Amino acid sequence: MKDWPLWEVFIRSSHGLAHKHVGSLRAADAEMAIGNARDVYTRRNEGVSIWVVRSADIAASSPGDKEPLFDPARSKVYRHPTFFQLIDGVKHM
């Protein structure tokens, strides 16, 4: 059982539209991973839908690439749409 692969678990709550990452667990196959996720992560009525994906199948950015990946966006404030004049009557923007 220590050879079981690691799975990442995503739960969609009854209030949310998107599945959110909630944690990880070990399981022999996808069916067991969903069952385990149900038992570990939805005991308190947290979810209406479960996704599981093998952790090994997730490609992640490297922490070492943080500067080239994310720093260039810092100086580009114009990408935030905060400079527009809103016409009267537009609310909740």
Next chain:
Amino acid sequence: MSLFDYVLRLGDNALILGQQLAALTGHGPVIEEDIATANIALDLVGEARLWLSLAGEIEGAGRDEDDLAFLRDEIDFRNLLLVERPNGDFADTMARQFLFDAWHEALLEALSASTDARVAAVAAKSWKEARYHLSHSGGWVIRLGDGTDYSHGRMSGRPAS
């Protein structure tokens, strides 16, 4: 058999098996399975409370769920002998669970259509839980049956070695 006796049987089955599974808490082969087992134990104890409360109500002698659960001698329990089988190892536990779940799920589905509204209500609530229990233990029986020669043998009734 009176309705009281019948409902008492249902409560005793769930109570004894729930206690048996609860005793495994902290001893699961992996933490995920440990939590699953504890969840199922809690489902069964919860179901036992409903049946025993109803039994006390039907009896009308002033006994509540606690009186029926804790203040009877062992000879007065009406559970199936299957649920008294020792937990044994994981194969024993799962085989016992699967046999119980397969019966329990079908029974609760049928009782959900009972003409007694109280029986139907408890059965309908517990049936949802029992469906999950059956898919959990059934999944393990298949998985162990498809596993090694040893696990296949254990699911076919061969004793532990």
